[in-house]
Amino acid sequence: MEQLEERIAHLTRTVEDLSDVVARQAGEIATLERRVRLLMERAAEAEAATGGTVPLADQRPPHW
Template structure:
């Protein structure tokens, strides 16, 4: 009986560690996604400004359809 309890405690400790490790990974990914999202937004704004400054119009993807 004692062996079963020890084995269960080992498994709980292992699973707890794994959950903590995965939580750390998710937290890092969340930070990275937020950073990349901000950078993408800045790049899209910069490109739109370049198109307008170059004599272009608002990029077609950013225009509302005429029926709106």
């Protein structure tokens, strides 16, 4: 019986640790999603400002 209680205690601790990791990762993912959305908006604005042409930085050099 004592072994079972010990195993349950270890498993409970592991589940709590994993729950903390998942919660932290969920926050990080939300932050990254916001950043990607902002970057996509900036890229769309930049594309609209250039009239839909390919930005100079994304064009192939003439020797290709």
